[in-house]
Amino acid sequence: MIKRKWILILLTVTTVGWLNAQTKTTIALDEVLTKVHESNASIKVSEQEAKMAKYDYNLSSSVFLPQISISHTGIATTNPLMAFGSKLNQEILTQADFVPSTLNDPDQIESFATRISVEQPLINVDGFYQRKAAKTTMEAKELQSQRTKDYLVFESEKAYSQLQLAYVAVEVLEKAFKSASANHDLTENSYDQGLLQKADLLEAKVRMTEVANQLQTAKSNVQNASDYLAFLMNEQGITTYEPAEKLTPTSLKTDTGSTLESRADVRAMDLVSKAYKSNMRADKMTFLPRLNAFARYELYDDEVFQADAKGYLFGASLSWDVFKGAQRFAKTGKSKAGYEKSKQEYQQYLSKSNMELQRALRTAQVAQSKLETSKLAMEQSGESLRIRTNRFKEGLEKTTDLLMAEALYAERQLAYYQTVYEFNQAQSLLTFLTKE
Template identity: 75%
Template sequence: MKRLYVLMIFFFAQGQFFAQEQVKISLEDVLIRVQESNTSIKLSEQDAKMAKYDYRFSNSIYLPQIAVSHTGMATTNPLMAFGSKLNQEVLTQADFNPALLNDPDEIKNYATVVSVQQPLINLDGFYQRKAAKTTMEAKELQAMRTRDYLDFEAQKAYGQLQLAHRAVAVLQKAYEAANANLNMAQNSYDQGLLQKADLLEVKVRVTEVSDQLKTARSNVQNASDYLAFLMNEQGNVVYEPSEELVPDNLDENMHVSLENRADVKAMDLVSEAYKANMRADNMTFLPRLNAFASYEMYDDQIFQADAKGYIVGASLSWDVFKGSQRFAKAGKSKTNYEKAKQEYEQYVAKSTMELQRTKRMVEDAQSRLQTSKLAMEQSEESLRIRTNRFGEGLEKTTDLLMAEATYAEKQLAYYQTIFEYNQAQSLLTFLTKE
């Protein structure tokens, strides 16, 4: 008795612990928290930001580059000394003395230079900018699709939580029923109306249901852990859904063009980016035109500017032949473009197949729903009849245990079918969301 009392206290304390740790949560709250805090969403947005900065980096093909420098030096190098005096505009007739030209005194020179470089025609840069812009748009669409996917995943996780709690409720009732049957069997055995083998069979059934109940509670914890992971929340919390597991209503008007779906459009844009890169590599065979200018100030004193001058010009450059580098790079970029096109076509074909398969999944789950419900109701009625007959000694123990196990099995199967039906609909919504 003392041992039994200790076990009762232990299980009661464990029940209180779970009750204290349970937190009710709705599907709407889950969806909001996932969208606000999920790490995968944040990572996809960071990828989109990096692509945006890559696009901004390509502004360099239009905007000038401006630099300012101030340089100081002292030299006795004949050429540098003569040039420094010339830049400072202090050259005199005496400086042409060969002795001074060949062996000058130390000259100090301070130069302040403001230089500007302005790209004019760089055709490869134009296409590189287009590729960067297309990549940025693709990353933004991928981030949108990640949000859509996490919506679907959150709904699936919430459904798993609902199913796990439902399984606990079903098995808890099955456990109570098995214990009630054990009490009746024990009374019948004590009165000599039941064999020991039948009593042991009932005890085995109680143990089996107890093990199943323990597994179901573990599944509740597992579902709660995954839900917390999706919401990026810490702590050992057992979530309890505030909404019952019931069949969702199907939107019959789900018509979509796959080409308008975010992930498919992103794949198309990736292909366009490769195309732009291919054209950019082909444009490297053409010359480039750039303008340049500089304003220069010289003096023999720091931060002074007694002598000034400027340079303005344009540069037309053409790399006629650089080994086989450009040919190889152009060939590789063309291959990448062809590969991207094939990947896009494959992705559309696969997405179409998945969409058709999901539609059939919804129809199949819908047809199984009513069947599983009827099977559950029939097994419930059968268990009720056999329980009454067993209490009157008119039913075999094995038949009662089989009816009890069948009812629990049909209940779990019914709720599993609801879960599969709801998940099929969620997947269909995800696959048809533009």
């Protein structure tokens, strides 16, 4: 017959048994980073945004490239003016066509015209500045795409560290659970012999249950970290990952001499401001005239796709919109305000980035000092637990003191690895904030 204590244990740990039954996939950090670069949805979105900006820049090439079009038109008319003009274009006018009755009431005439038109911009100053703005925007989008990749590297390293920490917590708590179970057995034996009170036995059961609950949470964190890694790698389905590397402190980052102005996202903000400036200048240049050349080659006949008559036309057009109500004044004022706004946003972003960097430096220094302290505390509590366990077996230690020592050792183990995680994250954040 199963004892009552084992029923309690089974009720506690059965809910997490499915995690152990799942197939675990061992994965290294380099493999994670490779899959994130290849498949992450955010990276793909940023790359497409950069492509869209590139096509906008290509679109602006119309400011100096010609526009060529070909058309074929067929008409039938008895309109006096159109009929006379169509015959004239077809080069089929005769003396009889000048008779007033024929001019005023012509027979129906068919005309088919093939036209090849060319329009060549010569001087469009506002278009030149618009093209410059498009190029600057394209460069900014490329930098933003690069910064997105940098951020995903940082986020992937963080998620991988979370997975490592979760596995360490499971390992520590499994050992703590075994120890708590063994201490419970010793306490129960002593209680059965009348050497301990029932309160001591209940304390041992409570401790064992608490560790089982903590173990359940730790195993749940393993799956949570696995799910997030799968999301970053754009993997489908539910998979439990196991890190190929153990959680250990990384080397301290000391190279923080790079300037924030050279960072990809800061450079992108600066380029966005310059794009606003170019657009402002483009709006101002709309007050200047535009010079465009044009040419047209025409083929005429009274049958479709024939060309018995031909002619050409070429010239240049100087146009100047002297006044268009308040449209241009309002648009110029709005673009100037946008440029001033972008300058303020750039300065604000730079100031905020510098604040974040200084805070990350201080966090890294604090994490480094905490690392050695937490390691010593873990070693001390481990030695204390070993001594108290030996004394408890000999009947020289109270159950309460043993349970407290056991709980303290598990707590300091978890605290140490949590400090390692925080230390590594501080180094990773510094790398991210100072990456050019």
